[in-house]
Amino acid sequence: MKRLVPLALAVLLAVGFNPGPATAGAAISQQQVQELIETYAHLTGDFYKKVDKQAALDGARTSMIDYLKKKHVANATLPAIRADDDDATNAEILSREVSTAVSEYSTRLEPTDSLSGSTQITYAAISGVLGSVKDRYTVFLSPKEYAALNEGLDGTSFGGVGISYSIDDKTKDLHVENVILDGPSDKAGLLPEDIIVAVDGKPVPQILQGAATLELQQKKVTTVLRGDPGTKVQLTVQRNGKVMDPVTVTRATIHQPSVSSKMLPNNVGYVDLAVFGQTTGEELATALRRLDAQGAKAYVLDLRYNGGGYLNAAVDVSSKFISSGPIVSVQSRAGVDTEYDAENTAIAPRPLAVLVNQYTASASEITAGAIQDSGVGTLVGVKTFGKGVVQTIFPMRDGSAVKITTARYFTPKGRDINSVGIEPEIKADLPKDLKGIHMGDPTTDPQLIAAMAFLNARIAQMAADTPPSSTPATAPTTTH
Numbered sequence: 001m002k003r004l005v006p007l008a009l010a011v012l013l014a015v016g017f018n019p020g021p022a023t024a025g026a027a028i029s030q031q032q033v034q035e036l037i038e039t040y041a042h043l044t045g046d047f048y049k050k051v052d053k054q055a056a057l058d059g060a061r062t063s064m065i066d067y068l069k070k071k072h073v074a075n076a077t078l079p080a081i082r083a084d085d086d087d088a089t090n091a092e093i094l095s096r097e098v099s100t101a102v103s104e105y106s107t108r109l110e111p112t113d114s115l116s117g118s119t120q121i122t123y124a125a126i127s128g129v130l131g132s133v134k135d136r137y138t139v140f141l142s143p144k145e146y147a148a149l150n151e152g153l154d155g156t157s158f159g160g161v162g163i164s165y166s167i168d169d170k171t172k173d174l175h176v177e178n179v180i181l182d183g184p185s186d187k188a189g190l191l192p193e194d195i196i197v198a199v200d201g202k203p204v205p206q207i208l209q210g211a212a213t214l215e216l217q218q219k220k221v222t223t224v225l226r227g228d229p230g231t232k233v234q235l236t237v238q239r240n241g242k243v244m245d246p247v248t249v250t251r252a253t254i255h256q257p258s259v260s261s262k263m264l265p266n267n268v269g270y271v272d273l274a275v276f277g278q279t280t281g282e283e284l285a286t287a288l289r290r291l292d293a294q295g296a297k298a299y300v301l302d303l304r305y306n307g308g309g310y311l312n313a314a315v316d317v318s319s320k321f322i323s324s325g326p327i328v329s330v331q332s333r334a335g336v337d338t339e340y341d342a343e344n345t346a347i348a349p350r351p352l353a354v355l356v357n358q359y360t361a362s363a364s365e366i367t368a369g370a371i372q373d374s375g376v377g378t379l380v381g382v383k384t385f386g387k388g389v390v391q392t393i394f395p396m397r398d399g400s401a402v403k404i405t406t407a408r409y410f411t412p413k414g415r416d417i418n419s420v421g422i423e424p425e426i427k428a429d430l431p432k433d434l435k436g437i438h439m440g441d442p443t444t445d446p447q448l449i450a451a452m453a454f455l456n457a458r459i460a461q462m463a464a465d466t467p468p469s470s471t472p473a474t475a476p477t478t479t480h
Contacts, residue, residue, distance in 0.1 A: 039126045046333075047135075053084075053090055057082075059130075060129045061128070067120070071110075071120075079097070079100070081094075105121065106120075138404045138405050160251055162179065199224045200234050201234065229251055232249065232250050234248050258275045260287075261291060273364070276314055285320060298352065300451050304357040304439075314328065314366040316345075319344070319345045326341055328409050365385065368384060369411035373412040379423075381426075391404060430446055
């Protein structure tokens with residue numbers, strides 16, 4: 001959807017607004033002027049509630065003064081500013097105020113994270129403008145923070161073998177948690193629940209020797225498992241208590257996955273979503289195809305500790321289980337509702353349990369709410385976080401960005417879950433310390449155990465309700 005540029009932004013950029021010459025120190029740059037104008041225009045034009053313009057300007061001024069004091073700039077003061085009814089004028093007032101601060105104080109600031117004093121003050125002003133609406137999700141993201149956000153949602157790429165693992169506390173061997181579908185280890189025949197006991201012939205406990213903390217142990221494992229694509233590593237694997245012959249894995253470029261999957265007892269397919277990234281829908285489709293081919297009779301969708309991600313990813317994921325109808329309704333500040341419907345990509349119906357907890361939020365709650373309202377699955381766990389608003393990220397030219405709450409959303413049945421959360425049908429909790437619990441383990445994970453009990457009962461009921469086959473009996477065949 002195209003977004004109209006607010007009038008104040010269009011006018012000021014068209015005339016090439018100049019904040020005026022600096023009276024001392026460094027001047028504010030044209031790029032910084034544009035960032036200030038864009039921030040003010042996006043907040044006043046896109047925030048999902050009406051914005052107090054005076055508060056926005058005061059927020060910038062207060063934030064700059066507070067920042068200067070924090071950096072031990074003595075006697076930092078700035079002239080009071082008064083908002084105008086005209087947004088273009090307010091953007092000009094804001095830029096002049098920042099220019100004054102930069103001229104007076106930027107040379108007294110030490111560079112921080114390679115940021116000049118001018119940039120630090122500009123960022124403080126932008127943060128203050130956004131902070132004026134007192135919305136926890138409407139924030140400024142520095143280039144470093146914005147890059148980290150993108151990496152968290154979309155993952156990183158590296159040369160590796162394509163597994164996730166945990167380190168056994170007692171044996172110090174590597175417990176394979178997940179094998180990336182079609183990745184190097186998958187092609188070499190490794191399976192979830194395998195135990196890697198040696199790498200290139202060296203026992204894993206020896207590799208970890210001298211690493212006192214888990215972080216240091218993980219670094220040592222990374223050193224031996226990762227490497228340039230095309231290089232080889234030999235893994236000795238123990239499976240079902242038996243040490244197998246070493247297998248050679250050819251490293252490849254690995255894109256950090258957002259979906260992991262495995263088959264649980266009684267042919268229950270388990271799928272864990274870490275985040276709702278750009279490729280999550282595609283990754284989920286691949287995982288479900290694999291589990292279906294292995295004979296999955298039911299599914300567990302694990303959304304615990306998933307803080308959300310992209311709205312379209314939530315629609316993609318929900319559409320894998322909901323064949324038709326609404327997924328979510330998004331309402332803008334103007335009260336305009338945009339309904340997102342299922343994308344006609346659903347798998348064949350199976351009993352479905354969705355694991356949720358207090359950290360299931362945002363896009364995860366969109367999916368959980370849609371599945372609950374549509375009746376295609378049952379939620380298991382504890383009440384979700386309760387984030388019923390949508391943010392839009394507006395990137396800046398220097399790699400920074402502003403994240404603004406631009407809308408609220410409702411479940412298919414019209415529920416507003418913001419600050420309320422979603423209650424699961426089956427209540428099951430986890431102890432706070434998680435001692436003795438291996439998440440995703442159907443023997444130690446209480447919430448997964450509850451989900452399995454529900455699904456196994458459904459599978460048994462379906463089997464009882466299925467009439468006997470009328471196919472004539474035939475003699476057994478033998479293949480030679």
